[in-house]
Amino acid sequence: MMMMALRPSLSLNLRPPCLTGGPRLGLICCGVRDNRGPLMKGRILSSEAIQSIQSLKRAHRTGSISLSLPSLRRLLKADLLSVLRELLRQDQCTLAFHVLSVVRSEYPPLDLTLYSEVVTALSRNGERDQIDLLIGELEVIEGGYENDKALAKLIKAVVGAERRESAVKIYALMRDGGWGSESWEADEYVAEVLSKGLRRLGEESLAAEVATKRIGIGAA
Numbered sequence: 001m002m003m004m005a006l007r008p009s010l011s012l013n014l015r016p017p018c019l020t021g022g023p024r025l026g027l028i029c030c031g032v033r034d035n036r037g038p039l040m041k042g043r044i045l046s047s048e049a050i051q052s053i054q055s056l057k058r059a060h061r062t063g064s065i066s067l068s069l070p071s072l073r074r075l076l077k078a079d080l081l082s083v084l085r086e087l088l089r090q091d092q093c094t095l096a097f098h099v100l101s102v103v104r105s106e107y108p109p110l111d112l113t114l115y116s117e118v119v120t121a122l123s124r125n126g127e128r129d130q131i132d133l134l135i136g137e138l139e140v141i142e143g144g145y146e147n148d149k150a151l152a153k154l155i156k157a158v159v160g161a162e163r164r165e166s167a168v169k170i171y172a173l174m175r176d177g178g179w180g181s182e183s184w185e186a187d188e189y190v191a192e193v194l195s196k197g198l199r200r201l202g203e204e205s206l207a208a209e210v211a212t213k214r215i216g217i218g219a220a
Contacts, residue, residue, distance in 0.1 A: 045086060049079045053086060056095045065098060072102045080106070084114065088121040093130070096121065109142070112150035116157040123161035131158065135166035141173040143184035152190050159197035167194075167201055171210070180213040188214060 045053075052072060059068040072080065080103055087096040096118055104110060115134065122130050135158065141151065151174075158166045171194060180186040191214035199207035 045082050046079050048075060049082045049086070052079070052083050056083075056087070056098070057092075060095060065095075069098065069102060072099060073106055077103075077107050081114075085117065088117055091121060091125050093118070093121050093125055093127055097130075097134070110138075110140075112141070112147065112154045116150065116153040119154065119157040119161060119166075123157070128161050128163060131161055131163045132165050132169075135163070135169050138169070138173055141170065141177050141179075143177065143179060143187075148187040148190050152187075152193050155190070155193050155197055159193075159200060162201065164201040164203065167197055168203060168206065170194075171198065171206060186213045 052068075052075060055068050055071065056065070059065045072083070075083070080099065084096055084099040084103060087093075087099060100114060100118060103114065115138075118134060119131050122128065122134070141147075143151075151170075155167065155170060158170065174194075178184040191210055195207045195210040195214060198204075198210060
């Protein structure tokens with residue numbers, strides 16, 4: 001009986017691991033804090049990416065955003081893209097603009113998928129006028145299987161935001177790039193998305209022009 005009395009009792013600590021100092025499973029805490037909560041598994045940021053986001057936010061508050069751009073250029077491409085997408089997740093569109101400019105200058109060729117993600121974030125935050133400025137910066141659009149898929153996403157994002165000027169600009173760049181010619185055959189899905197989008201935005205003549213290219217695809 002004496003031995004049983006001296007034996008320490010066992011208790012179960014049922015507090016979540018994050019409160020006990022133990023490892024978290026499926027949840028990653030990082031230094032970037034906003035009212036959206038911590039990042040879930042699958043959205044892992046490196047320490048360099050986290051520091052860059054914190055630095056960008058500080059620079060934005062103090063009006064010295066240009067001073068943080070050189071440090072962004074030292075990031076690996078994967079980290080730079082992580083920073084961009086995390087800022088979009090947090091609806092930090094102004095900062096995302098700056099990061100996108102670095103991605104564009106440091107890692108060409110242009111990735112239209114990134115543009116479609118930024119357009120979607122701008123539309124979600126009611127900053128639709130900024131979409132026209134963003135698309136206005138585009139100077140060339142080139143074709144190719146993967147690029148055509150990204151192009152369709154961008155067109156859908158612009159049409160969804162109801163930006164007629166941007167949709168017309170995209171089509172003009174496509175024509176200038178040789179879309180619908182032997183050098184860049186018109187993809188049927190892209191033609192369908194573009195034609196319907198232009199018609200939805202009131203550009204009937206351009207929609208009909210795109211539709212003729214689509215008919216030509218079917219005839220071929």
